[in-house]
Amino acid sequence: MWTFIHKxxxxxxxxxxxxxxxxxxxxxxxxxLLVGAIWGLLVAPPDFRQGNxxxxxxxxxxxxxxxxxxxxxxAFAGAVSLIWRIKMADVTMRASAPVGAILTAIALVTGAIWxxxxxxxxxxxxxxxxxxxxxLFLYLGVVALFEAYENKTAAARACAVLSxxxxxxxxxxxxxxxxxxxxxxxxxxxxxxESAIDSSMLYPLLLMIVAFxxxxxxxxLLxxxxxxxxxxxxxxxxxxxxxDS
Amino acid sequence: xxxxxxxxxWDMDGHGLYVWSAYALTALPLVLMVWLxxxxxxxxxxxxxxxxxxxxxxxxxxxxxxxxxx
Numbered sequence: 001m002w003t004f005i006h007k008x009x010x011x012x013x014x015x016x017x018x019x020x021x022x023x024x025x026x027x028x029x030x031x032x033l034l035v036g037a038i039w040g041l042l043v044a045p046p047d048f049r050q051g052n053x054x055x056x057x058x059x060x061x062x063x064x065x066x067x068x069x070x071x072x073x074x075a076f077a078g079a080v081s082l083i084w085r086i087k088m089a090d091v092t093m094r095a096s097a098p099v100g101a102i103l104t105a106i107a108l109v110t111g112a113i114w115x116x117x118x119x120x121x122x123x124x125x126x127x128x129x130x131x132x133x134x135x136l137f138l139y140l141g142v143v144a145l146f147e148a149y150e151n152k153t154a155a156a157r158a159c160a161v162l163s164x165x166x167x168x169x170x171x172x173x174x175x176x177x178x179x180x181x182x183x184x185x186x187x188x189x190x191x192x193x194e195s196a197i198d199s200s201m202l203y204p205l206l207l208m209i210v211a212f213x214x215x216x217x218x219x220x221l222l223x224x225x226x227x228x229x230x231x232x233x234x235x236x237x238x239x240x241x242x243x244d245s
Numbered sequence: 246x247x248x249x250x251x252x253x254x255w256d257m258d259g260h261g262l263y264v265w266s267a268y269a270l271t272a273l274p275l276v277l278m279v280w281l282x283x284x285x286x287x288x289x290x291x292x293x294x295x296x297x298x299x300x301x302x303x304x305x306x307x308x309x310x311x312x313x314x315x
Contacts (some may be wrong), residue, residue: 026279033275037268042246042254052257056267063271102274113267117260219278226286233293242293 009088011228012237018221025218030203032211041202048200056114057191058204064107064132068170070100070216074142075167078160090156091231093163094146095223099216101139108132119183127176128184131169138166 007013040058047054072098081089111129112122123129142159149155177184188197189205197205232238248254255261 041264041268042248045247046258051260053260053263053265055257055260059271061270099278102278106271106274109270110267111269113263117263134266215275215279218280222279222282222286226282226289229289229293233289238293239297242290243297245290245294 001097009086011088011232014088014239015225015228015241016164018225022218022225025214025221029211029214029218032207032214036204036211037207040208043200044201044204050118052069053114053117055203056110060107060110060114061205062208063103063110065209066212066216067100067103067132067135068102068109068173070096070220071138071163071170073168073220074100074139075163078163080161081156082164090160091224091227092220093159094142095220095227097142097159097163098138099219099223101143103212103216104132104136104139108136110124115183124183126182127180128161128173128182131173131176133226134169135166136172138162138169141166146245186218 007017036058040055044058046052074093077089077093077096080086081093108129111132115124116122117141142163145162146152146155146159149158176182177186189202229238246254248257255265257264
């Protein structure tokens with residue numbers, strides 16, 4: 001396990017490993033997404049109260065779940081980069097920011113579209129929506145902050161601090177539906193006890209959550225690879241790979 | 246399939262516009278999210294490959310100054 005983590009910190013090893021992983025994971029991800037979307041859109045039964053509009057859940061919830069998970073990863077990579085000054089942690093932190101931002105934006109947009117037929121409004125300053133909007137700004141903040149610095153080492157440090165401070169927002173997002181009166185329903189899927197959702201709707205939802213996790217992984221790796229090719233252009237291992245290709 | 250016909254699946258009892266537009270608005274960024282880093286890496290890769298050939302051929306081409314140096 002530790003040797004694996006050590007190897008991940010080595011750019012040439014990571015580059016080879018991620019190349020193989022992406023080649024396998026990308027077709028799997030596309031298949032999962034297509035199967036999950038068709039299942040959710042056409043096969044699953046409609047909700048007895050919301051009718052068919054609830055089908056947006058199959059993209060809204062996975063996007064939101066993975067956007068939050070992406071933030072954990074970004075903040076964790078930021079902490080590793082601050083404490084141990086590992087370059088690959090920097091790369092991971094920066095690569096997760098745009099991916100997380102897109103997923104958060106998808107969660108917000110699909111939520112707005114779902115809100116219209118269900119709640120009668122596109123937008124409301126509800127606790128969960130507002131805290132998700134803050135999440136989007138945190139992601140965009142990390143992207144913008146990195147670009148704002150001339151000195152990239154200082155930029156990475158500032159981004160790491162911002163992403164760690166932003167962690168405060170994460171429990172607020174989770175608990176927002178319990179702490180405040182909200183239009184959002186409380187969690188339907190529970191790890192312990194009975195879920196408040198029928199299995200005919202639960203299975204496609206779980207499938208889509210797995211698909212979005214795979215997609216996050218693939219995009220993160222692709223972003224990191226693109227970054228490595230540029231930052232390591234003077235390195236011998238990359239020159240050799242490019243020369244051989 | 247839950248719906249009886251394609252037009253019923255399109256209409257979804259009046260919710261079709263919301264549901265299908267939500268899926269369409271998700272699909273586009275997802276595709277871009279995968280495609281853009283692939284494109285960026287390919288561009289850099291080709292550029293570096295051309296650079297290697299140039300310097301290998303001994304033309305003495307200078308490395309152009311590029312932004313975002315780390």
